[in-house]
Amino acid sequence: MTDRRSELRELLYAHPAMARELPPAFDTAAVPDGPGELFADWLIGALRDGVPDAQTAVLATTGLDGAPDGRVVALRELDPEPGLWWFHADARSPKGRQLAADPRAALTFYWPALGRQVRVRGTVEAAPVERTAAAFRELSPKSRTAALVGRQSEPLAGPERFDRAWREADRELAGQPELVVAEYRQYGVRAVEVEFWQGSFDRRHQRLAYRRAGEGWRRELLWP
Numbered sequence: 370m371t372d373r374r375s376e377l378r379e380l381l382y383a384h385p386a387m388a389r390e391l392p393p394a395f396d397t398a399a400v401p402d403g404p405g406e407l408f409a410d411w412l413i414g415a416l417r418d419g420v421p422d423a424q425t426a427v428l429a430t431t432g433l434d435g436a437p438d439g440r441v442v443a444l445r446e447l448d449p450e451p452g453l454w455w456f457h458a459d460a461r462s463p464k465g466r467q468l469a470a471d472p473r474a475a476l477t478f479y480w481p482a483l484g485r486q487v488r489v490r491g492t493v494e495a496a497p498v499e500r501t502a503a504a505f506r507e508l509s510p511k512s513r514t515a516a517l518v519g520r521q522s523e524p525l526a527g528p529e530r531f532d533r534a535w536r537e538a539d540r541e542l543a544g545q546p547e548l549v550v551a552e553y554r555q556y557g558v559r560a561v562e563v564e565f566w567q568g569s570f571d572r573r574h575q576r577l578a579y580r581r582a583g584e585g586w587r588r589e590l591l592w593p
C-alpha cells in the first residue's frame with residue numbers, strides 16, 4: 370500500500386516554493402507615496418504577464434464564532450488614492466453576515482509566477498445602492514443568474530435542486546432584465562496597512578509596508 374504521507378512529504382521537499390526565476394529585486398526607495406499606485410503597478414504587470422486569475426485574493430474575516438475565516442474573492446475595482454480595494458458578494462452569505470458584525474477584513478493576493486504577495490488589511494464599507502445596482506446590471510448574464518439563485522453556502526439537498534433554481538432564476542431575469550438582487554453588495558476594503566512582498570529564489574525576500582499616518586502613509590522595510 371502506498372504510504373501517502375511519505376509520498377506527499379517527498380513531493381513537498383522536491384518542490385520548494387518559488388524555485389524558479391522571479392523578477393529582480395524592486396527598488397523599495399523609488400516607490401509611490403501611497404500603496405494604491407504601487408498595487409496598481411503590480412496588478413497591471415501581473416495581468417499583462419498573463420498570471421492566471423491575478424485579480425483574485427483570499428478574503429479573511431472574523432467568523433460569527435470569533436474564529437478566523439477565509440475564502441477567495443475577485444477584485445473588481447481599485448481606488449488607488451483613498452486606498453479602496455473593491456470586491457462583490459451577497460450580504461446574506463456567511464462572509465456578508467460576518468462583515469456586518471465585524472467590518473475588519475484582510476485581502477491577500479499571491480502571484481506565483483512573479484513570487485509576489487500583497488497583504489491588505491482594513492475595514493470594509495458598502496458602496497451606495499444606486500452604484501451597486503448599476504454594477505449589477507453590467508454583470509454577465511450567468512453572474513446575474515448566480516446572484517439571483519442566492520442561498521450561498523446553505524446546504525444543498527442535491528444537484529437537481531440547484532438546476533431547478535438556476536432555470537427559475539434564468540426565466541425571472543429574462544422577464545425582468547432590469548432586476549437587481551437587493552442583497553448584492555460592492556464591498557470596499559479601506560486599507561490601513563498594505564504590505565508588498567517580493568520573493569527571491571535565494572530567500573533574500575523583500576518586504577515593504579505602508580501604514581496609514583494621518584492623511585498620508587508611512588513606509589518601512591520589514592525583515593523577511
Ligand SMILES: Cc1cc2nc3c(=O)[nH]c(=O)nc-3n(C[C@H](O)[C@H](O)[C@H](O)COP(=O)(O)O)c2cc1C
Nearest residue numbers: 425440441442443457458459462463464465521522
Ligand atoms: C477564483 C475564485 C473567485 C471567486 N470570486 C468570488 C467573488 O468575487 N465573490 C464571492 O462572493 N465569492 C467568490 N468566490 C467564491 C468564494 O470563494 C466562496 O466559496 C463563496 O463566496 C462563499 O463564501 P462564504 O461562505 O464565506 O460567504 C470565488 C471563488 C474562487 C475560487
